[in-house]
Amino acid sequence: MKEAVYIGTNPSSPPDLQELLGGVALGDQKAFAALYDAVASPVFGVVRSVLRDQAQSEEVAQEVLVEVWRSAPRYRPDRGTAINWILTLAHRRAIDRVRSVEAAAAREHRAALLDRVPEYDHVTEQVEARLEREQVRRCLRTLTELQRQSVTLAYYRGLTYREVAEALALPLGTVKTRLRDGLIRLRDCLGVSA
The missing domain is CATH 1.10.1740.10 (RNA polymerase sigma factor, region 2, helix turn helix motif)
Incomplete structure (x- = not known):
């Protein structure tokens, strides 16, 4: 070839x-x-x-x-x-x-x-906390007067159910019912799942 x-x-x-x-x-x-x-x-x-x-x-x-x-x-x-x-x-x-x-x-x-781990943002945390507080206040305003007083005494002042009943001069069962009903309304208002 x-x-x-x-x-x-x-x-x-x-x-x-x-x-x-x-x-x-x-x-x-x-x-x-x-x-x-x-x-x-x-x-x-x-x-x-x-x-x-x-x-x-x-x-x-x-x-x-x-x-x-x-x-x-x-x-x-x-x-x-x-x-x-x-x-x-x-x-x-x-x-x-x-x-x-x-x-x-x-x-x-x-x-x-x-x-990347995000850095702690103090300003963002403050804004979020303020917004959460405002939302809780707004939801507290939707409660009845007795529910709002019961929730405020129990959760903001740290009183026991019995102490709340004594402070409001109400039976213990009534205070427990108002607290339960108030907390349910708060949960629904805040959009928290049960």
């Missing part, structure tokens, strides 16, 4: 990239070596212009050239020149790397936010 010669006798003449790509599509390693030598620098240049990082550019350029070896049979000369096809592969791969790096950074940022 006759071996194809891909580089002309004149070393200054550029190789025919379409012919080399056809050889690569057939699995010709010498054609790939010649194609590699011809396009490695422009591929690196395109990748470098997108990534701006030397190490990543070298890595992606190598990935592109491996992709050229694997996908050479898919090249269609009627759709464009061989160099444009290869440089399009390079540009796409570089853009994919940028997107991948950005997505990884976004994932790390979200994870860091989830791991």
Whole structure:
């Protein structure tokens, strides 16, 4: 079998990239070596212009050239020149790397936010406490006078049920009933589940 010669006798003449790509599509390693030598620098240049990082550019350029070896049979000369096809592969791969790096950074940022323990916010705590107090006062105003007095004595002054009954001059059972009814109304008003 006759071996194809891909580089002309004149070393200054550029190789025919379409012919080399056809050889690569057939699995010709010498054609790939010649194609590699011809396009490695422009591929690196395109990748470098997108990534701006030397190490990543070298890595992606190598990935592109491996992709050229694997996908050479898919090249269609009627759709464009061989160099444009290869440089399009390079540009796409570089853009994919940028997107991948950005997505990884976004994932790390979200994870860091989830791991971050919020600092104690004294002002927020004060505002929330004030709002809760105002809501309790508003709900206390919805109680009957006897319920409000019973709840206030028992829960704000710390009196026992018996002491509340003595302070209001009411039977103990009446105070317990008023407290229970008042607490149920407060619970409903505050939206607290039972």
